[in-house]
Amino acid sequence: MPSWVTSASSRSWMKSLRHLVVLSSLCCFISGYSDKDRVRELMSKYPLIDGHNDLALQLRKLHNNRLSKMDLHNVSKLATDINRLQAGQVQTQMFAVYVMCGAQEKDAVRLALEQIDVVRRMCTEYQEFELVTSTQELKNYESSRKIACLISLEGGHAIDSSLPALRMFYQLGVRSMALTHTCNTPWAESSSKLYNIYQRQNDSLTNFGKAVVEEMNRLGMIVDLSHTSWETAWAALKHSKAPVIFSHSSSFSICNHERNVPDWLLQELKKKQGLIMVNLHSKFISCREEANVSHVADHFDHIKRLIGAESIGIGGDYEGAVSFPRGLEDVSKYPALILELLRRNWTDNELADVLRRNFLRVFEGVEMVRDQLNRTRPSEIQISLEEVQNQCRLVLRPPDKRGQVDRSGTSRPRQETKLLLILSIVLLLSSLLMFE
Numbered sequence: 550m551p552s553w554v555t556s557a558s559s560r561s562w563m564k565s566l567r568h569l570v571v572l573s574s575l576c577c578f579i580s581g582y583s584d585k586d587r588v589r590e591l592m593s594k595y596p597l598i599d600g601h602n603d604l605a606l607q608l609r610k611l612h613n614n615r616l617s618k619m620d621l622h623n624v625s626k627l628a629t630d631i632n633r634l635q636a637g638q639v640q641t642q643m644f645a646v647y648v649m650c651g652a653q654e655k656d657a658v659r660l661a662l663e664q665i666d667v668v669r670r671m672c673t674e675y676q677e678f679e680l681v682t683s684t685q686e687l688k689n690y691e692s693s694r695k696i697a698c699l700i701s702l703e704g705g706h707a708i709d710s711s712l713p714a715l716r717m718f719y720q721l722g723v724r725s726m727a728l729t730h731t732c733n734t735p736w737a738e739s740s741s742k743l744y745n746i747y748q749r750q751n752d753s754l755t756n757f758g759k760a761v762v763e764e765m766n767r768l769g770m771i772v773d774l775s776h777t778s779w780e781t782a783w784a785a786l787k788h789s790k791a792p793v794i795f796s797h798s799s800s801f802s803i804c805n806h807e808r809n810v811p812d813w814l815l816q817e818l819k820k821k822q823g824l825i826m827v828n829l830h831s832k833f834i835s836c837r838e839e840a841n842v843s844h845v846a847d848h849f850d851h852i853k854r855l856i857g858a859e860s861i862g863i864g865g866d867y868e869g870a871v872s873f874p875r876g877l878e879d880v881s882k883y884p885a886l887i888l889e890l891l892r893r894n895w896t897d898n899e900l901a902d903v904l905r906r907n908f909l910r911v912f913e914g915v916e917m918v919r920d921q922l923n924r925t926r927p928s929e930i931q932i933s934l935e936e937v938q939n940q941c942r943l944v945l946r947p948p949d950k951r952g953q954v955d956r957s958g959t960s961r962p963r964q965e966t967k968l969l970l971i972l973s974i975v976l977l978l979s980s981l982l983m984f985e
């Protein structure tokens with residue numbers, strides 16, 4: 550073949566390629582449609598439901614819950630504020646009502662009530678927020694531009710081993726509870742060994758722990774297994790009639806941290822149609838202080854390969870942790886994560902599941918079990934006093950007739966009142982006598 554033939558044909562091929570390039574860039578210029586636009590469009594159709602945010606903890610730390618001391622539209626020293634939630638296309642946020650483990654056996658119940666109060670205030674005083682308690686309300690807000698607030702209780706020690714207290718938390722709007730935080734409770738075990746309290750031979754759920762799970766099923770409260778030990782998580786998962794979640798945990802096989810979930814447990818989670826909402830904290834992502842979006846996407850890819858995109862959600866853990874991956878520094882950055890997954894060939898359908906449909910399905914499952922159990926009476930199961938070591942628990946019994954100071958300390962004030970009464974009668978009588 551003469552050489553000029555090849556060069557001529559290659560020249561014309563080059564020419565048509567150049568046309569193609571010009572044409573396609575013209576197309577892009579006209580439509581302006583990039584991957585980023587695709588993400589924005591997807592996220593406006595399926596705005597994010599995020600499983601975990603500790604803003605309420607920061608309100609406590611910064612201002613002891615004095616909401617009036619700050620403007621939540623723009624809080625430069627935090628990773629969460631209204632402007633950035635909106636920029637990140639977060640439509641629903643589960644706000645954690647976190648109670649420090651040091652409060653167990655002390656004022657955990659009061660602290661939990663105060664955190665609920667501040668979330669409720671925040672979500673009613675700012676018109677951009679709306680407090681919600683059901684999937685129906687979540688769906689109603691799909692069309693509004695408000696950010697729906699769900700309340701989750703982080704740490705079972707906040708109920709002080711009391712099912713009536715659990716029921717009252719439900720009444721206040723709590724729709725999810727993590728069975729433990731970093732401390733064991735008298736009935737469940739934590740993944741952390743930070744606190745040397747309530748150590749048991751058997752690390753799973755106690756009988757009372759099972760009663761807690763049953764009562765949460767009956768109420769329609771989501772059982773959250775983030776922070777529990779794997780054995781407790783497994784026992785709770787088996788015992789629960791409703792699907793369960795890990796609201797902010799990642800994959801143990803990608804990063805060997807005790808807060809993450811091992812593959813065998815993920816398999817069990819799938820069997821129960823549960824959900825793992827991937828935590829973005831660098832330490833749980835790369836097991837180091839630094840990470841980036843690729844590291845996060847590796848967790849998503851791994852979990853999808855193992856149990857499918859229908860088992861995955863997002864639980865950012867902003868304000869609950871200090872270091873976040875490069876490119877995901879605050880709540881406005883969620884689209885960067887979706888972009889990375891899109892580039893890794895996740896389909897629109899899978900991403901819609903991850904963004905919100907999986908959580909809605911799980912929450913609906915929890916509500917369905919609640920409805921099925923509507924003939925079940927509230928549980929009257931009580932924990933035995935031997936199982937709790939709480940010195941603050943008052944043993945209710947009538948005051949000792951012999952006037953001895955009893956363990957509950959009720960006699961002494963009673964005696965003082967009696968003395969005061971006698972004294973005032975004497976004073977009254979003497980003053981009456983003086984006037985005569």
Ligand SMILES: *[C@@H]1O[C@H](CO)[C@@H](O)[C@H](O)[C@H]1NC(C)=O
Pocket residue numbers: 623624625632
């Ligand atoms: C938020 O506040 C910081 C300083 O407090 C300011 O620099 C920034 O422009 C503000 N951003 C918005 C969106 O208001």
Ligand SMILES: *[C@@H]1O[C@H](CO)[C@@H](O)[C@H](O)[C@H]1NC(C)=O
Pocket residue numbers: 751752753754784
């Ligand atoms: C621990 O408790 C669980 C649930 O009650 C039970 O299945 C398991 O056999 C117990 N393990 C031990 C070592 O007693």
Ligand SMILES: *[C@@H]1O[C@H](CO)[C@@H](O)[C@H](O)[C@H]1NC(C)=O
Pocket residue numbers: 840841842843844
């Ligand atoms: C993330 O960091 C790893 C190295 O740890 C690097 O190979 C990768 O390219 C980074 N990805 C991005 C998106 O920066």
Ligand SMILES: *[C@@H]1O[C@H](CO)[C@@H](O)[C@H](O)[C@H]1NC(C)=O
Pocket residue numbers: 892893894
């Ligand atoms: C995505 O799919 C395309 C086309 O099937 C393929 O060429 C590419 O390698 C895939 N990318 C990844 C990250 O899997």
Ligand SMILES: *[C@@H]1O[C@H](CO)[C@@H](O)[C@H](O)[C@H]1NC(C)=O
Pocket residue numbers: 920923924
């Ligand atoms: C329980 O639910 C069923 C079906 O939704 C309903 O017909 C029934 O009235 C409910 N019972 C009670 C006690 O609420």
Ligand SMILES: [Zn+2]
Pocket residue numbers: 703776797869
């Ligand atoms: Zn946490």
